[in-house]
Amino acid sequence: xxxxxxxNVGKRFGGLxxxxxxxxxxxxxxxxxIIGPNGAGKSTLLNCLVGxxxxxxxxxxxxxxxxxGRKPYEINQMGISRVFxxxxxxxxxxxxxxxxxxxxxxxxxxxxxxxxxxxxxxxDILGKAEHMLEEMKLIDKREMNAASMSRGDKRRLEIAMCxxxxxxxxxxxxxxxxxxxADTNNTIDLLKQIxxxxxxxxxxxxxxxxxxxxxxxxxxxxxxxxxxxxxxxxNIKGHPKVREAYLGETQDAA
Amino acid sequence: xxxxxxxxxxxxIIVAILTMAAPFILNPFPEGSAMAQFNAGxxxxxQRLVIFGIFAIGFNILxxxxxxxxxxxxxxxxxxxxxxxxxxxxxxMNVIPAIVVSIVIAGLFALLVGWISLRRSGIYFSILTLAFxxxxxxxxxxxxxxxxxGETGLQPKYxxxxxxxxxxxxxxxxxxxxxxxxxRASSELVMGNWVFTFNAGYYIAAIVMLIAFYMSIRIFRxxxxxxxxxxxxxxxxxxxxxxxxxxxxxxxxxxSGMYAGLAGGLLVAMDxxxxxxxxxxxxxxxxxxxxxxxGAGTLIGPVxxxxxxxxxxxxxxxxNKGVLEQWFAFxxxxxxxxxxxxxxxxxxxxxxxxxxxxxxxxxIFLPGGLVEGGQRIGRLFGRKKPSDSSPDGSKTPAx
Numbered sequence: 001x002x003x004x005x006x007x008n009v010g011k012r013f014g015g016l017x018x019x020x021x022x023x024x025x026x027x028x029x030x031x032x033x034i035i036g037p038n039g040a041g042k043s044t045l046l047n048c049l050v051g052x053x054x055x056x057x058x059x060x061x062x063x064x065x066x067x068x069g070r071k072p073y074e075i076n077q078m079g080i081s082r083v084f085x086x087x088x089x090x091x092x093x094x095x096x097x098x099x100x101x102x103x104x105x106x107x108x109x110x111x112x113x114x115x116x117x118x119x120x121x122x123x124d125i126l127g128k129a130e131h132m133l134e135e136m137k138l139i140d141k142r143e144m145n146a147a148s149m150s151r152g153d154k155r156r157l158e159i160a161m162c163x164x165x166x167x168x169x170x171x172x173x174x175x176x177x178x179x180x181x182a183d184t185n186n187t188i189d190l191l192k193q194i195x196x197x198x199x200x201x202x203x204x205x206x207x208x209x210x211x212x213x214x215x216x217x218x219x220x221x222x223x224x225x226x227x228x229x230x231x232x233x234x235n236i237k238g239h240p241k242v243r244e245a246y247l248g249e250t251q252d253a254a
Numbered sequence: 255x256x257x258x259x260x261x262x263x264x265x266x267i268i269v270a271i272l273t274m275a276a277p278f279i280l281n282p283f284p285e286g287s288a289m290a291q292f293n294a295g296x297x298x299x300x301q302r303l304v305i306f307g308i309f310a311i312g313f314n315i316l317x318x319x320x321x322x323x324x325x326x327x328x329x330x331x332x333x334x335x336x337x338x339x340x341x342x343x344x345x346x347m348n349v350i351p352a353i354v355v356s357i358v359i360a361g362l363f364a365l366l367v368g369w370i371s372l373r374r375s376g377i378y379f380s381i382l383t384l385a386f387x388x389x390x391x392x393x394x395x396x397x398x399x400x401x402x403x404g405e406t407g408l409q410p411k412y413x414x415x416x417x418x419x420x421x422x423x424x425x426x427x428x429x430x431x432x433x434x435x436x437x438r439a440s441s442e443l444v445m446g447n448w449v450f451t452f453n454a455g456y457y458i459a460a461i462v463m464l465i466a467f468y469m470s471i472r473i474f475r476x477x478x479x480x481x482x483x484x485x486x487x488x489x490x491x492x493x494x495x496x497x498x499x500x501x502x503x504x505x506x507x508x509x510s511g512m513y514a515g516l517a518g519g520l521l522v523a524m525d526x527x528x529x530x531x532x533x534x535x536x537x538x539x540x541x542x543x544x545x546x547x548x549g550a551g552t553l554i555g556p557v558x559x560x561x562x563x564x565x566x567x568x569x570x571x572x573x574n575k576g577v578l579e580q581w582f583a584f585x586x587x588x589x590x591x592x593x594x595x596x597x598x599x600x601x602x603x604x605x606x607x608x609x610x611x612x613x614x615x616x617x618i619f620l621p622g623g624l625v626e627g628g629q630r631i632g633r634l635f636g637r638k639k640p641s642d643s644s645p646d647g648s649k650t651p652a653x
Contacts, residue, residue, distance in 0.1 A: 165496060
């Protein structure tokens with residue numbers, strides 16, 4: 001069953017047709033990668049899914065409900081969490097506070113006037129946040145300012161923050177961009193572990209073929225704003241059209 | 255205690271002791287001595303210190319936590335003042351209804367201004383709030399004269415209806431009171447050359463400030479306070495974490511507007527008059543200075559900043575040429591004249607120049623304000639202690 005259904009989505013920026021006519025279906029509990037050369041429209045598509053952009057045509061259905069016209073925080077509350085290309089965390093706050101915020105958002109919704117009772121009294125939330133940090137091996141950094149962590153740790157924290165909300169769909173926008181090989185492999189292992197332990201669907205936009213072929217169960221290749229082909233990783237590797245459009249230059253890495 | 259952790263409770267107790275003992279602390283110099291002009295322990299100034307402390311505490315909830323820089327908060331102070339004076343004209347000279355209504359009206363006005371201004375952030379938000387405050391000032395000064403008294407301002411008169419109080423005789427002046435306790439009632443304690451003044455109005459204002467300070471600690475330590483800091487830190491992540499930042503910022507804006515209204519109401523309770531100049535943009539700028547000078551985003555910083563600025567405004571501005579000449583009278587004539595000429599621009603009417611220099615030094619060298627200065631001094635002493643004890647520690651392994 002498809003958890004995310006994208007139908008005939010098009011988006012135009014002035015004279016540039018960023019997305020032509022995108023049809024995409026992400027099956028529940030799968031890992032689906034979207035690849036494509038620069039300018040293929042990957043990020044535009046992602047932004048249409050999370051409410052940052054509104055497509056000109058078509059529909060985006062998440063779990064049977066349309067996400068179009070909803071604000072990012074509403075779409076997030078529906079169960080879609082997003083990991084950014086450069087880790088977006090609360091840099092001025094401590095690691096523990098970073099973890100607490102999604103826990104509160106999960107329990108209390110988009111807004112709650114919770115101004116009198118101290119955080120120290122929220123034992124449930126504190127427990128959940130600390131458990132999450134332990135799982136992500138960040139517990140010894142709990143009092144650290146999030147901005148002063150290494151890039152790899154920031155990425156871990158961001159993923160942990162997304163997971164704290166128990167999302168049904170996790171969107172990752174080039175999660176290993178600019179990372180050293182060791183960090184990249186750690187991230188791959190982390191994502192594999194997440195997939196094993198939870199009922200979660202992961203959609204990933206990625207440049208690095210190593211990451212894509214280690215993780216993805218299905219791959220959609222996007223070129224010039226339209227899906228070229230969608231198939232399993234093995235078939236994608238050998239597909240002549242894909243080689244021509246995209247893989248030709250990175251064959252060795254694959 | 256009181257729902258605070260040990261450290262915060264200690265801070266609250268220290269502030270409580272300082273405010274309650276302020277008539278002593280601010281009057282360290284004996285009457286009639288050369289230093290007596292630095293005494294700040296007179297009712298009018300002490301009242302201002304705590305009232306502007308409240309104003310700055312409230313401003314800090316918006317600016318210190320969310321990072322939204324309002325340049326129009328004096329409008330809420332002014333609206334609160336007008337609301338309070340109308341309560342005194344129509345209802346009673348008791349300060350309770352005046353203060354309560356000033357908070358409510360300022361809160362409603364803040365809701366309107368915030369709802370519109372918070373559509374934008376950054377510099378555009380600041381400009382919008384500034385525009386609102388200047389409009390309020392201009393309206394109060396001209397078109398709204400029937401309500402605001404225009405240029406002359408408002409004060410209670412014996413002819414006002416004042417339905418809850420008995421009628422006053424002609425010529426009798428209405429006095430602000432708390433169930434009969436006159437706000438201006440003072441008792442003096444003479445100890446040798448020292449004179450300490452205990453003023454009813456000051457103590458009421460100080461107690462209100464302690465409550466306001468306590469509330470701000472609770473807000474700072476609450477999940478709501480953390481969300482406000484999240485707004486400042488990364489609004490994008492906040493929106494993608496399922497949180498709607500708009501109601502959070504609006505709530506912070508309204509709360510800080512209510513604090514400003516409370517300060518405005520208290521100003522009227524202490525000194526029953528109000529004029530439109532209270533809403534002028536320089537008054538809005540002053541509270542920004544207070545907060546940054548003391549340390550934006552810290553608990554005690556805004557109170558310190560408000561205290562320093564109000565102290566300078568009232569004390570440094572009183573040092574005139576005559577006083578300077580008296581100070582340097584013991585020096586040879588030429589040097590005396592030189593020193594007086596050099597220092598004169600920085601005191602008296604030029605006190606703003608001194609304030610500006612202090613402000614620049616603080617912003618450049620202590621970005622965290624006076625609180626950071628205090629912390630650095632604290633760390634300096636903290637570091638000394640381990641180094642003192644280290645010789646003892648090194649003895650043990652030697653044995």
